[in-house]
Amino acid sequence: MYRLFRPLLFRLDPESAHQFTLQLLRLGGLPPFSAMLHAMYAAPDKPVEAFGLKFKNPVGLAAGYDKDGVAIRGLSALGFGHIEIGTVTLRPQPGNPKPRIFRLVEDEAVINHMGFPGKGADFAAKSLQKILKGRRRKDTLIGVNLGKNKDTPLEEAAQDYVTLMRQFIFMADYLAINISSPNTVGLRRLQGREMLELLLSTIAKECQTIALGRGGNAPILVKLAPDLSEDELDDAVDVILRTGMDGIIATNTTLARDGLRSKSQAESGGLSGRPLTGQADEVLARVVKKVGGRIPVVGVGGIMSPEDAQRKLDLGATLVQVYTSLVYAGPGLVKAINKKLRKP
Numbered sequence: 001m002y003r004l005f006r007p008l009l010f011r012l013d014p015e016s017a018h019q020f021t022l023q024l025l026r027l028g029g030l031p032p033f034s035a036m037l038h039a040m041y042a043a044p045d046k047p048v049e050a051f052g053l054k055f056k057n058p059v060g061l062a063a064g065y066d067k068d069g070v071a072i073r074g075l076s077a078l079g080f081g082h083i084e085i086g087t088v089t090l091r092p093q094p095g096n097p098k099p100r101i102f103r104l105v106e107d108e109a110v111i112n113h114m115g116f117p118g119k120g121a122d123f124a125a126k127s128l129q130k131i132l133k134g135r136r137r138k139d140t141l142i143g144v145n146l147g148k149n150k151d152t153p154l155e156e157a158a159q160d161y162v163t164l165m166r167q168f169i170f171m172a173d174y175l176a177i178n179i180s181s182p183n184t185v186g187l188r189r190l191q192g193r194e195m196l197e198l199l200l201s202t203i204a205k206e207c208q209t210i211a212l213g214r215g216g217n218a219p220i221l222v223k224l225a226p227d228l229s230e231d232e233l234d235d236a237v238d239v240i241l242r243t244g245m246d247g248i249i250a251t252n253t254t255l256a257r258d259g260l261r262s263k264s265q266a267e268s269g270g271l272s273g274r275p276l277t278g279q280a281d282e283v284l285a286r287v288v289k290k291v292g293g294r295i296p297v298v299g300v301g302g303i304m305s306p307e308d309a310q311r312k313l314d315l316g317a318t319l320v321q322v323y324t325s326l327v328y329a330g331p332g333l334v335k336a337i338n339k340k341l342r343k344p
Contacts, residue, residue, distance in 0.1 A: 002330025014101035014110070022066065028074025041331055043079030043338035050296040050318045051219035051246045053173055055141055057081035057338050059309065062300050062321035063145035063176065063223075067118045069127035076140040079334040084321065085124065086145030087178050088168075090160050092120035093149055096183060100269065103327070104262035108304060109276075110324045112253065113269030115183045116147050121167050128171045141173040145223070147181065154186050154195065158202040165203060169210060169218045177203065177245075180225035180252035182270045188225055193235040200243035219246035226251035226276065226283045226301060233283065237290045249298040249321070250287045251280045273324040277302025281315060288316030304329065306340035313341070 009017045028037050046057045060082035061075060069085040076083065095117025102111045118124070128142065146168070148160040161177060168175060179190035179199070190199055203220060211217045222240050224233070240248060253270025260275060280301025288297050299317030303309050304325045312320045325333055 002332060006328075006330065010103070010105070013099065014103050015098065018065070018101065022071050025066075025071035025074030028077055029071065034073060034077050037074065037077035041078045041335050043081075043335045046338055046341055048081070048318060051174055051221070053141060053219065055081040055319065056138060058313065058319045058341070059334055059337050060084060060143075060298070060319055060321040062323040063087055063143075063178065064112070064114070064323055065326075067116075067124075069124045069131070069142075069144075072127070072131050072140075072142060078331045079338060080140050082141040082143060082173070082319070084143040084145050084176060085128075086176070087116045087118070087147035087181065088121055088124045088144055088164065089116050089118055089147050089149045090121050090152075090163055091149050092123070093117060093151075102264040102267045102269075104260060104264050104271075104273070106261040107265075107273065107275055108324075108328050109260070109262070109271055109273030110327060111264060111267045111269045111271050113183050113267070115150060116181065121164055125167055125171065128168070132171060143174045143176055143221075144168045144172040145176040145178050147178040147184065148187065150184055154189060157190060158199045161199065162202060162206045165206060165220075166210065169207075172218055174219040174221060174246070176221045176223050176249055178223050178252070180223050182225070182227075182253060182255050188227075191224065191228060191232065191236050193239060196236055196239045197243070200239055200245060204243045204245070221245065221247040221249050221298065223249040223252055224283070224287070226254045226279045227256065228283075230286065233286060234290060237287055241291070241294060245295065247296045247298060248287055248291065249300055250284045250317075251276075251301045253301075254279055272301065273328070274302055274304050277304065277308060281311065284312060284317060285315045303337075305333075306337045309337045310341055 048055045048058045063084040096115035100113040146164040148157045253272045296318035298319045299312030300321040
């Protein structure tokens with residue numbers, strides 16, 4: 001079905017197509033449409049345990065598609081084991097000027113320069129609260145990806161993340177600290193040893209305070225860029241382990257442009273899709289080796305087929321996430337991946 005639908009969708013500019021499919025999936029949360037989507041896309045259960053949580057399968061939706069959590073029910077019907085909404089910022093912000101998403105069809109890739117557009121934390125929290133009211137035990141798990149506002153100085157970034165964490169820690173199944181988007185000026189500097197140590201130490205201290213005061217806690221994951229040098233990556237993983245974070249997401253989009261054919265290759269922003277596959281795999285393998293089994297790692301970047309997903313798991317990822325591949329292969333990819341995954 002998607003093969004017939006895709007040419008029509010690709011006549012729209014990428015951001016309009018994104019919004020169109022998002023609105024369709026909002027309708028997918030209504031009972032008649034939800035039942036239809038479940039019938040078409042239900043994936044076989046392949047349970048995985050990570051961060052003290054039980055996922056019905058290892059395939060998740062990466063952050064960036066549903067920034068405000070408006071289509072969680074519809075997305076859940078597509079067979080995902082987890083859905084990561086966001087990136088959510090404390091205050092609403094428009095993001096970067098348009099156009100800011102570019103399809104690189106010849107390369108099966110996307111460049112985005114979104115800059116965390118969204119309606120802010122209060123709106124996303126209300127969206128989540130609606131989902132939680134009718135939630136069942138076996139439903140798709142929900143992560144919230146957190147980022148700082150563009151106008152928050154780097155020296156004050158920790159306060160943005162801590163305030164967001166306080167708001168979502170008892171709503172989300174897990175939280176992801178996004179310090180690796182290339183589309184917010186200076187954000188990736190937070191991955192440096194000193195700034196990352198300060199940020200994650202502050203977050204860890206707040207987690208302890210919340211746990212002591214109200215009981216319970218949500219796992220905290222940190223999302224890293226694929227463009228770090230080996231030393232920078234080792235430093236970041238060291239800090240993540242030392243501050244007691246619960247997991248790592250490897251990786252975000254890349255600034256690299258090697259081997260691209262599309263005319264849009266010179267656009268600024270983060271590149272995702274097939275050209276990222278090898279780079280993301282290399283970073284994943286290094287992170288897994290460095291972590292040494294102490295915390296789980298989520299593999300993201302360039303998963304365009306079931307074979308790509310299996311390779312990420314073979315490299316040591318506990319979970320995987322997709323996004324750009326859905327643009328090219330359609331939502332049936334989630335079911336296809338889960339059907340072909342080998343049992344652990």
